[in-house]
Amino acid sequence: MAKKDDGSRVRDALRVGGALPDPGSAPVGPDKKAKALAGLDSAGERLSALQEALYAEGVGGGRRSVLLVLQGMDTSGKGGTVSHVLGLVNPMGVRYAAFKKPTAAEQRHHYLWRIRKQLPAPGQIGVFDRSHYEDILVPRVSGLLTGAERRRRYAEITAFEAELAEAGTTVVKVFLHISPEEQLKRLKARLVTPEKRWKYNPGDLDARSHWAAYQKAYADIFEKTPQWYAVPADHKWYRNWAVAELLIETLAELKPEFPAPDYDVDAELAKLKGVGVRS
Amino acid sequence: MAKKDDGSRVRDALRVGGALPDPGSAPVGPDKKAKALAGLDSAGERLSALQEALYAEGVGGGRRSVLLVLQGMDTSGKGGTVSHVLGLVNPMGVRYAAFKKPTAAEQRHHYLWRIRKQLPAPGQIGVFDRSHYEDILVPRVSGLLTGAERRRRYAEITAFEAELAEAGTTVVKVFLHISPEEQLKRLKARLVTPEKRWKYNPGDLDARSHWAAYQKAYADIFEKTPQWYAVPADHKWYRNWAVAELLIETLAELKPEFPAPDYDVDAELAKLKGVGVRS
Numbered sequence: 001m002a003k004k005d006d007g008s009r010v011r012d013a014l015r016v017g018g019a020l021p022d023p024g025s026a027p028v029g030p031d032k033k034a035k036a037l038a039g040l041d042s043a044g045e046r047l048s049a050l051q052e053a054l055y056a057e058g059v060g061g062g063r064r065s066v067l068l069v070l071q072g073m074d075t076s077g078k079g080g081t082v083s084h085v086l087g088l089v090n091p092m093g094v095r096y097a098a099f100k101k102p103t104a105a106e107q108r109h110h111y112l113w114r115i116r117k118q119l120p121a122p123g124q125i126g127v128f129d130r131s132h133y134e135d136i137l138v139p140r141v142s143g144l145l146t147g148a149e150r151r152r153r154y155a156e157i158t159a160f161e162a163e164l165a166e167a168g169t170t171v172v173k174v175f176l177h178i179s180p181e182e183q184l185k186r187l188k189a190r191l192v193t194p195e196k197r198w199k200y201n202p203g204d205l206d207a208r209s210h211w212a213a214y215q216k217a218y219a220d221i222f223e224k225t226p227q228w229y230a231v232p233a234d235h236k237w238y239r240n241w242a243v244a245e246l247l248i249e250t251l252a253e254l255k256p257e258f259p260a261p262d263y264d265v266d267a268e269l270a271k272l273k274g275v276g277v278r279s
Numbered sequence: 280m281a282k283k284d285d286g287s288r289v290r291d292a293l294r295v296g297g298a299l300p301d302p303g304s305a306p307v308g309p310d311k312k313a314k315a316l317a318g319l320d321s322a323g324e325r326l327s328a329l330q331e332a333l334y335a336e337g338v339g340g341g342r343r344s345v346l347l348v349l350q351g352m353d354t355s356g357k358g359g360t361v362s363h364v365l366g367l368v369n370p371m372g373v374r375y376a377a378f379k380k381p382t383a384a385e386q387r388h389h390y391l392w393r394i395r396k397q398l399p400a401p402g403q404i405g406v407f408d409r410s411h412y413e414d415i416l417v418p419r420v421s422g423l424l425t426g427a428e429r430r431r432r433y434a435e436i437t438a439f440e441a442e443l444a445e446a447g448t449t450v451v452k453v454f455l456h457i458s459p460e461e462q463l464k465r466l467k468a469r470l471v472t473p474e475k476r477w478k479y480n481p482g483d484l485d486a487r488s489h490w491a492a493y494q495k496a497y498a499d500i501f502e503k504t505p506q507w508y509a510v511p512a513d514h515k516w517y518r519n520w521a522v523a524e525l526l527i528e529t530l531a532e533l534k535p536e537f538p539a540p541d542y543d544v545d546a547e548l549a550k551l552k553g554v555g556v557r558s
């Protein structure tokens with residue numbers, strides 16, 4: 001019997017569809033750090049090759065792009081994922097945007113306003129470090145979001161993501177799933193290591209104190225908005241491996257193609273010989 | 280006698296101040312590919328560490344940034360430099376912008392309009408793949424720039440770059456210097472390799488046919504605008520090594536610093552223990 005096409009093996013395993021996997025687990029992935037690092041190395045080559053083709057397709061007039069949306073509690077590894085996974089590919093093809101607490105100017109606009117400005121161009125891989133989902137999470141946990149407003153935002157976001165799909169952008173939404181115990185360790189590490197203190201924010205403790213409310217708000221988001229992946233993130237090596245594979249599977253399915261030349265190759269080769277250089 | 284501080288060894292060697300170095304040479308650098316690749320590896324660690332500190336400084340309220348401006352004839356390796364040198368650092372801290380032929384909409388604005396929109400944020404390393412210098416080069420070689428307009432643009436650009444310096448942005452302007460013979464090889468390679476054909480543009484031959492005029496226009500730019508570096512770029516391994524070192528020397532001189540915490544570390548550590556997680 002032919003081997004089943006496993007081009008969606010990691011996506012199938014991590015797609016949210018009920019209870020989340022244990023934050024310390026490593027579904028369908030390498031279960032040891034050394035193996036995961038080796039896997040990430042080889043993923044780098046595949047990811048780079050796919051990204052180059054997507055980029056070339058964009059230069060050739062293609063309109064497709066990919067948008068990786070990273071969500072997760074503080075210290076869940078959004079920044080680390082960007083560094084270790086997106087760091088594997090050509091920066092020309094990556095567009096990174098972080099969404100912090102909206103500024104006063106941003107708050108005067110619709111919450112999708114600042115999001116739209118950071119969408120990837122054709123051929124790019126966009127990365128959102130937090131996203132429009134913060135506009136449901138934060139006000140909801142703070143008790144500032146009425147049920148009616150929440151439903152309106154779900155509808156708006158679902159329409160927005162459908163619009164992205166229509167425009168050629170494949171959205172890959174990833175929840176980096178850590179345990180409260182792991183977060184405690186990481187917050188401590190940020191405080192005791194002088195060179196990590198800039199990553200710590202006293203506000204992180206407020207969010208931590210509402211852990212269960214955040215988990216509940218996320219669960220609701222997973223149910224009410226288009227497809228999510230949950231990546232167990234207590235092990236950084238698994239997290240990096242898994243996000244790289246999610247991107248690879250997504251890009252491979254898009255089958256990006258180097259564009260056919262819109263010029264006559266032989267004629268250009270002939271001309272090339274004739275173009276002298278006056279110097 | 281104490282060893283002279285060599286924190287500007289590569290900058291001193293490559294700073295333009297008269298005749299350019301031979302495009303096939305490797306001033307003050309490794310003269311063999313293997314050595315240069317090993318050097319680039321170690322440069323990656325230093326560059327990453329400096330960049331992380333600059334980024335942290337920005338998060339902490341610092342306003343400094345670096346802007347790498349890459350100029351050079353077609354195939355001189357602007358894209359390759361981005362991939363191999365900027366690819367060494369965290370994508371969170373890199374802002375890449377390519378400036379192609381201005382669109383009709385862009386042409387209705389001052390030529391610096393689109394440039395200003397792509398400046399790096401505090402803490403970032405910006406990279407310009409071509410830049411405002413195209414707005415002197417192209418019209419000049421095409422004979423469309425009067426002497427008066429050229430002088431005005433030099434003055435505007437000089438003022439613009441002074442403004443950047445004042446705003447905390449250190450500009451590193453690099454001319455990737457290739458020979459016409461090397462360009463011929465690379466253009467041919469783009470035409471005969473199907474997966475490289477998207478990088479070829481028939482317009483490249485027009486620029487090639489005006490090689491001497493471009494070199495003259497560059498020479499004038501080097502004389503009339505703030506400091507440039509010329510990186511011999513016939514050897515890709517030297518080019519990558521040299522640009523990495525120019526960035527490292529520049530960043531090292533800035534001495535970016537991890538910001539002091541604006542919170543009480545001990546108080547936060549104590550609070551951290553107390554913040555239970557309701558789950």
